[in-house]
Amino acid sequence: MDFKYDVIVIGAGHAGCEAAVAAANLGSKTCLITMDMNKVAQMSCNPAVGGIAKGQIVREIDALGGYMGLITDKTAIQFRLLNRSKGPAMWSPRAQCDRNKFIWAWREVLENTPNLSIWQDTVKEIIVENGEIIGLTTFWDVTFYAKCVVITAGTFLNGLMHVGKTQLPGGRMAEPPSLQLTESIVKNGIRSGRMKTGTPVRIDGRSVDFELMSTQDGENDFHKFSFMNDGTQHLKQLQCWTCYTNEEVHQVLREGLAESPLFNGQIQSIGPRYCPSIETKIVTFPDKEQHQLFLEPEGETTQELYLNGFSSSLPLEIQIAALKKIPAFRNLEIYRPGYAIEYDFFDPTQLKHSLESKVIKNLFFAGQVNGTTGYEEAGGQGLIAGINAHINCHGGEPFVLARDEAYIGVLIDDLVTKGVDEPYRMFTSRAEYRILLRMDDADMRLTEKAWKLGLVKEDRYELMKSKREAIKRIIEFTKDYSIKTALINDALEFLGTTPMKYGCKLIDLINRPQITIDNIANYVPAFKQMLDEIEENRKEEIIEAAEIQIKYQGYIERERMIANKLARLETIKIRGKFDYDSIHSLSTEARQKLIKVDPETIAQASRIPGVSPSDINVLLVLSGR
Known part of the structure; x- marks a missing residue:
């Protein structure tokens, strides 16, 4: 049986949900294909949204007509505004959410969005003709035809989980991987690689001595994620707790390093530098006597707790033995161990700023398949990919956000210009125009743009x-x-x-x-x-x-004056104008990098690592500027 759509989105994580709803709300006949309808927008790791720079991205998603902010406000069980002691460019909202309520709030949106269908299945192959995607096939032998396809498969592409020496195929604990799709994409000329991420142990709250931990309360002022929130209170505000590792914990971990997949050669791919495992922390910082841990509720009524700061792929018995050396966990019982997961991603320098592939027309990529980490980074990419997939179906100029317009613009420009050699995480330090990209003015920056598109x-x-x-x-x-x-x-x-x-x-x-x-x-x-x-x-x-x-x-x-001066370089288009290999006045490294990235503008070329100011001057002269 065959189905025909304007836009098909593969994967219903945070990127896929935003992409599908955006394309459908703009008027495209859209289908979202997911392996499990009960796991849409699943928080695979921490059940929290926002944080440093990430909170700004969520407000931008909201300002553009996306849903992550609204659903976070609706399901939050603790809200805090981080960096209050610093300037407003650094203020960042963060919320703990009820994991299950978050899923069902998203599912309610998906099932009630006009033009949007949902299909539960696994995609095994894309169909490409003359360099353009025209559809896909699934493991149920169903063929879907589409004008555009958005791939947002998260960590599921050939996912492999590690707990000590035990290896288990999967995209998440107890969920199967997506097989064959990577190979189908690669055979059409797109480069792939492997990355690694991890998640901590989940603890049974009945086994914790909370009196031996410090409490961390939420805040109940006017701040929230969505500009559309009418002041409705969050769900019941719950406490979080903090404690510290100690030398006894570290000794148990050190003795188990030989069995760690990260250090015995079992895992070859690179993990996120800014969210390291506990075993990486004790190796990287051998003189540090303790590391802070945060114990966070997974929901309003569950006893399941998330131990932030203790990501690990060590054997189960070592994880438990180490944690029992912390006084609050001396009677510890867990629901499941922490684990590492390796998965496929695709080099994002193969993408345009619209997130369309440069190799296969009308094929878009968003989320962790682009080498990023984090729900917020995924959601921002998904929204842009969904918008541009709709535009490709119905006509119009690509929708692209500049670096001085949004953190989402910084994120995508970094990906397509610099590529990734480790999972990419957004920080305020990555944005050169932080004072222009504050959380308070995301609607002032972006809502009119989305209104003109028809999304708002x-x-x-x-x-x-x-x-x-x-x-x-x-x-x-x-x-x-x-x-x-x-x-x-x-x-x-x-x-x-x-x-x-x-x-x-x-x-x-x-x-x-x-x-x-x-x-x-x-x-x-x-x-x-x-x-x-x-x-x-x-x-x-x-x-x-x-x-x-x-x-x-x-x-x-x-800052606006500086941004406006540099904006001149954004108007000088160079894609397709030069044979870089023949311009010998460019450095060898610059020629290689320019060929690989094929920048759209002089400004993008200037941000490519290895392209020097003198190389940019050569391009300006050749452009007649």
Whole structure:
């Protein structure tokens, strides 16, 4: 039996769900193929969303009309805003979620999205004719035809799990791998490689002595992930706990290193540098006496707990023996051990910025198959791939985000320009325009773009516009309103800041470190009255955004000026214009890298490792600039 669609998405992880819903909401007849409908958007590792830079990506997904933020808010069991002590460019939301409720909230979205069908099966082969994908076949011998296909297979492609010397094929614990699909893709000229990731032991909470651990509470202020959240509270806020390893733990681990697949040659692929296993930590930092661990609930009612910081592929008995040396775990019982998993990925330098393959037309890749790690990175890629798959079906220019527009833009540009030699994880340090890519203004940056695409509907667009107007009104008021010394100096002393000698504009006072819009408004009745007119359930969000723009205006303007200067290079298109191998004024390394990446613009070429400023000058001269 044959089926025909505009867009087919292979895999229903975080990338696949966002890709499928985006393509369908834009109007493409879409099919999402998954091995298990009960595991859509499964949190394979930590049941948490967000974190440093990752939280910003989720807000961008939300601003573009994606669903990760809405579903996180709906299923969160603990919310925190990280990096509060730093500037707003570093503030990052993070939430623990109920793992099962997260799945079913996503499934509700998928099953009620117009134009979207779901098929439970495993894809074994893609069908390519004349360098263009036209469909695929499954293990149930069903043939699907499509104008575009998006591959988001996560860790399932030839997945192999490791616990000590035990090896078991699988994409996740108790779930089979996807076989043959990698080989089908590679035979069509696309390069693949192997990567490794891991996950920790899952603990039975009834066996833990929580009195020997420190508590880590959540926060209940106005912050959330979705700009569409109407102020609804999260699920019941649960505690997390912290404890530390000790020398006894480390000694057990050291004695077991010979049986670790990471150190005995059993695993050859490279794991994530920034989320190392516990055995890697004790080898890399031999003088460190302890490592912090976080014990986090998997759901609102389950006893299952996730031990963050103790990822391992050591034999089961060694994992348990080591953990029992921690006082809180002396009576430890577990649900399953930690394990490592190796899987196939495809070199992302073979992709365009739209995430379409340069090798096979209308074939897109998103998520861990591109060498990334993390639900948020996957979701961001999935959204962009789904949008562009729809565009390829119905016409239009590719939808691409620049590095100064979104962390998603930084992520994709890094992947297609630099490639990966280890699982890629987003950090704020990867973005050169951090002050422009704050969590508070993702909707200001991106929602209008998505509205023009048709992905964001009128209600969301109007909500963004009303927020923009409210922010503008606050800032204009502070610029125009004059403060007299006699009326404000007592208040300034009470607030711990120097009294004024002369009158000034309200904006000048708010720029003082000790002054906020909230604490000064009580002393300026006209200002307070204006603030009270703001819609109540969005008031705090709007005031925060306005205050950030006031206090950081100089930094924002300076970074925008730098971004605008460099944007000139983004307009100089060079793909297909040069035979790099024949340009001998370029360095040998530059020629090799330029041939491999085939950059779209001069700006992209300048970001390729091994391409020097002098090489860029050569290209500028040859471009007539």
